[in-house]
Amino acid sequence: MAKPEFLQCALCGKRQPYEPFVAAVCKQCESQWLEAHYDYTSFKREILRGLPNRPGNLWRYQDVLPLNDPAALDLYPAGGTPLWLSQRFAPNLGHAHVYFKDERYGPTSSFKDRQAAVAVAAMNENNVREAVIASTGNAAVAYAAACARAGIKLWVFMTSLVPQEKLREAALFGAEVIRVSGNYDQTKQIASQFAQRRNLHLDRGASSIPARESMKTIAYEIVEQLGWRAPDWYIQAVSGGLGPLGVYQGFKELLEMGLIDRIPKLAVIQVEGCSPMVQAFRAGRDFAEPVVPDTRIIILSTGDPGKSYTYLWNLIKRYGGIMESVTDAEAFAAMRSLAKSEGMAVEPATSVAFAGLEKLLKEGGIGLEETVVVNCTGHTFPVEKHVLGDQWAVDVHLSKDQSPAPREGLQAALENLDEKTTTVLLVDDNADDALLIRRLLEGKKSYRVHHARDGWEGLAMARQHLPDLIISDLTMPGIDGFGLVEELKLDARTKDIPVVVVSAKDITTEERKRLHGQIEAVFQKGSLPTRKFVDQMIDVIEEKNGA
Numbered sequence: 001m002a003k004p005e006f007l008q009c010a011l012c013g014k015r016q017p018y019e020p021f022v023a024a025v026c027k028q029c030e031s032q033w034l035e036a037h038y039d040y041t042s043f044k045r046e047i048l049r050g051l052p053n054r055p056g057n058l059w060r061y062q063d064v065l066p067l068n069d070p071a072a073l074d075l076y077p078a079g080g081t082p083l084w085l086s087q088r089f090a091p092n093l094g095h096a097h098v099y100f101k102d103e104r105y106g107p108t109s110s111f112k113d114r115q116a117a118v119a120v121a122a123m124n125e126n127n128v129r130e131a132v133i134a135s136t137g138n139a140a141v142a143y144a145a146a147c148a149r150a151g152i153k154l155w156v157f158m159t160s161l162v163p164q165e166k167l168r169e170a171a172l173f174g175a176e177v178i179r180v181s182g183n184y185d186q187t188k189q190i191a192s193q194f195a196q197r198r199n200l201h202l203d204r205g206a207s208s209i210p211a212r213e214s215m216k217t218i219a220y221e222i223v224e225q226l227g228w229r230a231p232d233w234y235i236q237a238v239s240g241g242l243g244p245l246g247v248y249q250g251f252k253e254l255l256e257m258g259l260i261d262r263i264p265k266l267a268v269i270q271v272e273g274c275s276p277m278v279q280a281f282r283a284g285r286d287f288a289e290p291v292v293p294d295t296r297i298i299i300l301s302t303g304d305p306g307k308s309y310t311y312l313w314n315l316i317k318r319y320g321g322i323m324e325s326v327t328d329a330e331a332f333a334a335m336r337s338l339a340k341s342e343g344m345a346v347e348p349a350t351s352v353a354f355a356g357l358e359k360l361l362k363e364g365g366i367g368l369e370e371t372v373v374v375n376c377t378g379h380t381f382p383v384e385k386h387v388l389g390d391q392w393a394v395d396v397h398l399s400k401d402q403s404p405a406p407r408e409g410l411q412a413a414l415e416n417l418d419e420k421t422t423t424v425l426l427v428d429d430n431a432d433d434a435l436l437i438r439r440l441l442e443g444k445k446s447y448r449v450h451h452a453r454d455g456w457e458g459l460a461m462a463r464q465h466l467p468d469l470i471i472s473d474l475t476m477p478g479i480d481g482f483g484l485v486e487e488l489k490l491d492a493r494t495k496d497i498p499v500v501v502v503s504a505k506d507i508t509t510e511e512r513k514r515l516h517g518q519i520e521a522v523f524q525k526g527s528l529p530t531r532k533f534v535d536q537m538i539d540v541i542e543e544k545n546g547a
Contacts, residue, residue: 003068004036007209010311018066020122023207032307035249036209038064044257056080058114058217064253065118065217066210067125076146078117079217081105083225083373088341089354093361095368099231101222103377104346108141108169111218111243111377116142118214119203124150129493130466132157133203134191136184136239137166137299138349138378143203144173151493153466155200157191159184160395161298174464176423180396180413183293184239185304190396193414205242215246216253222373223254230260232370233321235267235360237352238277239300241308243375244268248315264373266321267365268312269356271295271328274302277309281323286313296328299349299378322365326355334358347378394448422541423448423465427458427472427484428502433525437471440534455479459487462494469541474503474511482511485518498540 004018009026010033016026024034043063046052054060058079062070082102090098106113120143123131130153133143140156147154154175158167159182171177178194180187195202205211223230230251236244244266254260270278273295280288290304316322326334328348335351337358338344346354353374360366396413424447428434431453438449450465452458456478462470470488474481481501488494498520507515507522515522520540523533 002038002063002065002070004038004066004209006037007034008037009033010035018209020066020126020210021128021201021204021208023204024209024212025207032207033311034209036066036213040064040253040257044259047257047259058117058214058221061217061220064213066213067118067121070121075121076107076113076117076149078106078113078142078146078214079221081221083222084342086342089338090357090361090372092341093358095361095366095372097368097370098357098372098374099222099226100342100344100374100376101218102344103218103375104344106142106377108138108145109378110138110142111215111375112139112142113146114214114217115139115211115242116146119143119208119210120146120150120152122210123147123152123201128152128201131155131201131203132191132195132198134158134184134188136301137162139205140170140175140177141166141173144170144175147175148173148464151463153464153493155191155194157187157194159187159298159301161301163298166299176394176465178394178396184302185290190410190413193410197414205240212242212246212249215243216248216250218243218247218375219250219254223251223260226371228259230254230262231264231373233267233366233372234264234375235269235353235357235372236375237269237271237300237349237356238312239274239302239349241268241277241305241312244315245308245311247375248319263319265319266312266316267356267360268316268321268323269353270323270325271297271300271331271352272325273297273328274300275325276303277305277312278323278325280309281313281316286310297331297348297352299347300352322360324356324359324365326352326359330355330359344376346376350376350378423450423467423469424537424541425450425452425458425461425465425467425470427452427455427470427476427481429453429473429476433473436530437534437537440531441537455481455484458484462488462497463491466493467497469537470497470499471537472499472501474501474507475505482514485515489518500537500540 006015007018008015009031011031012029014026014028025032051060057077059075084100084102086098103111132155134157140158144154156170156175157178160179167177251263255263274293276288276291288305288309293301293303331348331351334355338354357374426434434451441447441449450461452461455476472481472484485499500520501522502525504525
């Protein structure tokens with residue numbers, strides 16, 4: 001069992017039991033930084049034995065991750081990424097001891113795959129079947145992929161400023177994408193209220209123990225890959241700051257177990273157009289004032305880092321390090337230089353870290369004999385752009401500029417979102433019939449209509465999208481309408497979705513008995529004009545939603 005033995009406040013030392021998905025707040029001093037504690041004696045014994053029969057990914061360190069029994073789960077295989085010695089990029093700058101922790105080798109090419117793996121495993125273990133996340137890009141894609149594997153419906157809220165490839169990639173994995181015309185802080189606000197209105201699980205980011213604990217596996221891997229020694233520096237570009245906070249928990253645990261002799265110095269790099277942490281650090285403050293983001297590198301556009309900055313500031317004060325910023329232009333130049341010198345294509349958010357490394361080396365902030373590890377994450381969006389239909393995202397408009405959304409604007413946006421996120425699944429092998437119903441539904445208001453061409457595809461899409469209504473033909477190849485209804489009613493996720501059956505043939509008394517109590521209504525094709533049929537379907541949806 002790997003469930004934490006207790007949580008301990010990093011400020012006052014108060015211990016309290018671990019609770020999954022509850023905001024990690026100290027019940028004595030209300031600090032938002034609680035550290036999970038495990039059976040480190042047993043884990044150290046396993047490490048000294050060489051971690052026998054362990055996988056080569058983050059589950060190698062499952063003894064210090066917050067799950068009851070990781071070995072019993074079908075776990076998402078994140079982590080286990082390579083550590084490369086820089087061959088030309090760093091040597092061209094006069095440094096021979098720079099390593100890249102290449103997180104591009106994760107399932108969605110981002111270090112956020114670790115966060116998604118542990119957070120979604122915890123959801124699975126606690127029977128969460130539908131969740132909400134706000135993201136600037138990479139976390140949304142990682143969670144969408146992990147939730148797809150786990151069969152969890154995911155609502156992704158992303159600012160419309162995020163590159164369209166990121167939004168499309170999340171949609172490709174089956175997430176319901178909500179595109180918000182506001183900044184990231186506004187996006188988090190509307191995501192939180194949406195989850196509250198629908199009583200859904202909201203991923204809490206840095207305040208979530210599963211998400212935060214996942215990142216420490218980076219430290220464990222680095223130390224093991226360096227022959228059980230710590231580097232002198234760890235460098236990472238940050239937005240909200242979850243990554244290095246989690247990583248340093250790993251370094252601290254390794255030090256306390258006596259497996260390394262020091263904690264690395266930390267270099268936090270931000271993009272100049274959104275650098276509240278750097279501004280506060282330079283001013284010598286332990287709190288960061290929010291800023292309005294002004295950068296093309298949207299993935300790093302968290303204007304208000306909140307308490308995360310304070311905890312990072314404390315880490316640097318204790319172990320050494322720096323916070324530095326680089327311009328968009330410097331980041332893009334580093335991205336090109338890295339590609340040409342190392343053959344590594346990274347996204348702009350990652351190139352910020354390399355531009356920071358370049359700046360620190362040129363200014364002499366890093367000694368030439370010091371060992372440096374840079375977190376290298378992200379890709380250049382090699383996503384299939386043409387396999388998605390037109391309805392892969394819902395737009396939510398909060399305000400015309402990047403200022404905080406007024407209360408009435410937020411309320412209107414949520415109400416509008418409730419209207420727009422009504423989803424209908426059509427299961428019919430007759431494409432013409434399905435297209436006509438789809439157009440009539442969309443003509444009434446902004447329904448999201450999905451079309452499955454047979455029963456098996458319909459069953460899969462029902463489990464993925466959890467629609468508000470299913471309209472199914474009765475006679476189809478593969479599994480027919482009867483079988484589809486029976487499968488839907490056997491699944492806890494879909495058993496309460498209203499189903500309307502439509503048949504092109506006369507339905508016998510026995511067939512009606514078989515459907516009785518399982519469906520909302522049964523219609524014979526042609527018995528009603530299509531417009532009137534659609535009106536009746538809308539009545540079913542509105543009755544279900546309490547309209």
